[in-house]
Every structure is written in C-alpha cells, then in structure tokens.
Amino acid sequence: MEVKLMRNILDSNDEIAAFNRETFAACGVVVMNLMGSPGSGKTTLLEKTLARLVDKIKIAVIEGDLFTAKDAERIERLGVDVIQINTAGGCHLDAAMIQKACTSLDLDVISLLIVENVGNLVCPAEFDIGENFKAVVLSITEGDDKPLKYPLIFKESEVVLLNKVDLLPFTNFNLQSAREDLTTLHPTIKIFETSCTKGTGLDDWAAWLLGKAAH
Amino acid sequence: MEVKLMRNILDSNDEIAAFNRETFAACGVVVMNLMGSPGSGKTTLLEKTLARLVDKIKIAVIEGDLFTAKDAERIERLGVDVIQINTAGGCHLDAAMIQKACTSLDLDVISLLIVENVGNLVCPAEFDIGENFKAVVLSITEGDDKPLKYPLIFKESEVVLLNKVDLLPFTNFNLQSAREDLTTLHPTIKIFETSCTKGTGLDDWAAWLLGKAAH
Numbered sequence: 001m002e003v004k005l006m007r008n009i010l011d012s013n014d015e016i017a018a019f020n021r022e023t024f025a026a027c028g029v030v031v032m033n034l035m036g037s038p039g040s041g042k043t044t045l046l047e048k049t050l051a052r053l054v055d056k057i058k059i060a061v062i063e064g065d066l067f068t069a070k071d072a073e074r075i076e077r078l079g080v081d082v083i084q085i086n087t088a089g090g091c092h093l094d095a096a097m098i099q100k101a102c103t104s105l106d107l108d109v110i111s112l113l114i115v116e117n118v119g120n121l122v123c124p125a126e127f128d129i130g131e132n133f134k135a136v137v138l139s140i141t142e143g144d145d146k147p148l149k150y151p152l153i154f155k156e157s158e159v160v161l162l163n164k165v166d167l168l169p170f171t172n173f174n175l176q177s178a179r180e181d182l183t184t185l186h187p188t189i190k191i192f193e194t195s196c197t198k199g200t201g202l203d204d205w206a207a208w209l210l211g212k213a214a215h
Numbered sequence: 216m217e218v219k220l221m222r223n224i225l226d227s228n229d230e231i232a233a234f235n236r237e238t239f240a241a242c243g244v245v246v247m248n249l250m251g252s253p254g255s256g257k258t259t260l261l262e263k264t265l266a267r268l269v270d271k272i273k274i275a276v277i278e279g280d281l282f283t284a285k286d287a288e289r290i291e292r293l294g295v296d297v298i299q300i301n302t303a304g305g306c307h308l309d310a311a312m313i314q315k316a317c318t319s320l321d322l323d324v325i326s327l328l329i330v331e332n333v334g335n336l337v338c339p340a341e342f343d344i345g346e347n348f349k350a351v352v353l354s355i356t357e358g359d360d361k362p363l364k365y366p367l368i369f370k371e372s373e374v375v376l377l378n379k380v381d382l383l384p385f386t387n388f389n390l391q392s393a394r395e396d397l398t399t400l401h402p403t404i405k406i407f408e409t410s411c412t413k414g415t416g417l418d419d420w421a422a423w424l425l426g427k428a429a430h
Contacts, residue, residue: 037253037254037334037336037357038252038336038357038361038364039252039354039356039357039358039361066337066364066365066366066367067363067364067366068363068364070360089337089341089367091337091338118337119252119336119364119365120306120335120336120338121253121334121335122281122304122306122333122334122338123306123335123337123338126304139254139356141354141356141379141382142252142253142254145285146253146254148282148283148285149253149280149281149282149285149334150334151281151282152281152304164356166385167356167382167385170381
C-alpha cells in the first residue's frame with residue numbers, strides 16, 4: 001500500500017516534470033536543479049555565479065526552502081527575478097511546485113533558470129522537476145566519504161562542485177579519493193573545485209554554465 | 216489521499232515508537248537519537264564520545280545509513296556493539312527499523328543506546344523512534360542561518376552540538392547570533408561548542424551525556 005502510493009506519487013510527479021520540460025524547451029529555457037546538503041554553500045555560490053553571468057544572459061532563480069525567504073532575499077539584491085517556494089517542512093521540491101512557480105515568470109525572455117533545491121543530500125535527487133541537468137554542491141568540510149554514502153545524488157548530477165576548497169588545509173578531506181569515488185559512481189561527471197571566499201574556480205564554473213545555457 | 220496516508224504512516228510509526236520506548240524503559244536503557252546534516256561530524260563526535268564513556272557504562276550504537284557500513288565499521292573498531300541499518304536510499308530511520316535492530320541487542324545489559332540517524336536536517340526530526348531525547352549536531356561550516364531555516368529539528372532536540380568550532384576563524388559564522396536563534400526557537404535547549412580536531416568541549420559533553428544515562 002505504501003509502496004503503491006509512493007509509485008503513484010512518483011508517476012504523477014514524472015508526468016508533471018515531463019510537461020515542465022516540454023514547456024522549458026518550447027520557451028528556450030535551460031534549467032539547472034542545484035542540490036546539496038544544508039550549508040554546503042549553494043546560495044553563496046549562486047550569488048557569485050549570478051554576479052558573473054547577469055550581464056551576459058537573462059537568468060531567473062527559484063529558491064526552495066522549508067519556511068523562510070532568507071535565500072530569496074539574498075538573490076533579489078542582485079537584481080535577478082526570484083520566486084520563493086516554501087515547502088512548509090517538506091524535504092524536497094517537486095515538479096508541481098516548479099510548475100506553479102513558473103506561472104509567475106516570463107519564460108520567453110529567460111535563458112537560464114536556476115532552481116536551488118531544499119538543503120538535503122537524499123530526497124531532492126529522487127524527484128524530477130523537469131530540469132535539463134542536476135548539479136550538486138559538496139563542501140570540503142562534509143568529508144570525502146559522502147559520494148559513496150549518498151550515491152544517488154552524485155549519479156544523477158551532471159556536475160559536482162567541490163566547494164570551500166579554501167578549508168582543505170584545515171580538514172582531512174582527500175581530494176584524490178573523492179575524485180576517484182565520484183568518477184567510479186559516475187564516469188562522465190564534471191568536477192569543479194570552488195571557493196566562494198577566495199574566488200577559486202568560479203570563473204571556470206560560470207563559463208561552463210554559460211556554455212550550457214547557450215545550447 | 217496523500218495527506219491521509221502520511222497520517223497513517225506517522226500514526227503507525229508512533230505506535231511502534233511507543234512500544235520501543237516502553238521496552239527501553241523496562242530494560243533501563245536510555246536512548247539518544249543523534250541527528251544532523253551529512254558531514255556535520257556525527258560519527259567522529261560519536262567516536263570521541265565513546266572513547267570517553269566506554270569504560271564507565273555499557274553502550275551500544277545503531278548506525279543508520281543509506282547503503283554503506285562505513286560508519287558502523289568505525290564504531291566497531293572501538294569495541295562497542297553496533298548494529299547497522301541500511302535504509303536502501305530512505306532519508307530517515309523509523310521506529311520499526313529500530314525495533315528490528317534491537318532484536319540483535321541485549322538490552323538488559325545496555326545503559327545507553329545511541330542511534331546515529333541518516334545525515335539529513337529535515338526528515339529524521341519528523342519520525343519518533345522511541346528515543347528518550349534527540350540531539351542535533353550543527354557544524355560551524357554549515358552557517359549560522361540553519362536554525363531558522365530548519366527549525367523543527369532544533370525545536371525537537373534537547374541538546375545541540377555546535378561542532379567544528381576550530382574552523383570559526385575561517386568562516387563568517389556568528390556564534391552569538393546562532394545561540395540567540397536557537398534559544399528563541401527552543402528556550403531550554405542545551406548548547407555545547409565542540410571540536411573533535413582540537414578536543415574542545417568534548418569532556419563537558421561526555422559528562423552531560425553520562426548524567427543523562429545515569430537517570
């Protein structure tokens with residue numbers, strides 16, 4: 001019974017996600033689903049990314065959060081259109097939430113839509129929202145064992161940002177081991193090493209993202 | 216339909232949790248449900264805690280993980296009885312999983328049972344497993360905005376460990392602001408500042424936990 005209902009929920013989500021995907025394609029919008037643990041640095045990374053891209057292409061952001069609008073307020077300050085979704089305690093965004101949020105966006109003029117998911121390394125990976133690709137932020141301070149412990153999100157993501165590399169000297173994180181585990185799980189995964197404090201890797205990442213949005 | 220079923224799942228979980236709680240009380244076992252984000256440092260903290268308590272009281276550990284036994288292997292090296300629960304991708308432990316795991320433990324000889332939940336700041340807080348109290352680990356590198364962004368887990372937890380305080384000089388984490396938010400959410404919450412790298416606060420924390428287990 002529980003399993004059957006879970007399947008119904010996922011089937012229904014997949015149908016709405018497919019509808020979202022068709023809508024985005026028709027409007028020429030590329031959609032990135034940005035995921036990662038609480039505190040991995042998603043919002044700060046997003047701020048730094050937007051600062052590099054906002055003059056080049058039209059970007060909008062959907063911010064997923066349990067209750068607050070703290071992240072959306074940070075993005076709005078950059079002059080980017082942002083829609084806040086509050087999940088009221090829910091642990092992930094789903095396709096219907098994205099569909100509803102998009103009614104407040106002018107998709108025809110947007111080239112890149114970035115969806116910052118709820119901070120969670122488990123549930124968001126299970127729900128297709130109609131994105132073109134998923135990205136996952138893993139911060140150095142979380143430990144190099146996380147790819148093998150939370151494999152689905154790294155298998156599902158086209159790109160991983162190893163973030164907060166400025167803290168490498170103060171942790172026992174083994175970059176080589178993390179890279180090996182990531183490519184074992186997902187041989188074609190693209191890996192960036194970034195630090196929003198020092199600016200490391202952000203230009204390369206933004207250029208890559210711009211390339212994705214241009215296709 | 217979905218809401219109704221979710222209520223059924225939670226009702227059923229609460230019944231099993233109540234049964235677990237009665238069983239633990241009858242056997243004189245104090246149970247701590249240890250929660251926190253992926254990479255907040257739960258397992259390392261547990262290792263340091265066990266090292267301080269293992270000669271004083273009989274402790275057992277239940278390790279929740281999505282797929283691997285990496286954490287259980289770390290605990291086993293300390294000579295502590297440990298049961299691994301793999302949730303096969305599930306984002307939290309529930310009362311039935313704990314009930315089943317306990318059939319492999321001799322509860323009559325155990326004084327303290329520590330359950331390390333799946334790394335997740337959302338879902339584990341929603342599921343009673345029959346514990347006496349919940350504890351949450353929040354690492355400095357996750358940011359001081361997390362209590363207000365993920366309020367339930369901090370409202371539910373009797374104690375919070377602000378972990379990795381050795382990294383305070385390298386982050387913009389505001390300890391005072393975090394403490395204020397925590398006590399606003401939960402006025403009686405007990406707060407420890409800990410660092411497993413430097414050993415900060417671990418003796419106080421272990422002494423507090425020993426006091427809980429003695430009651």
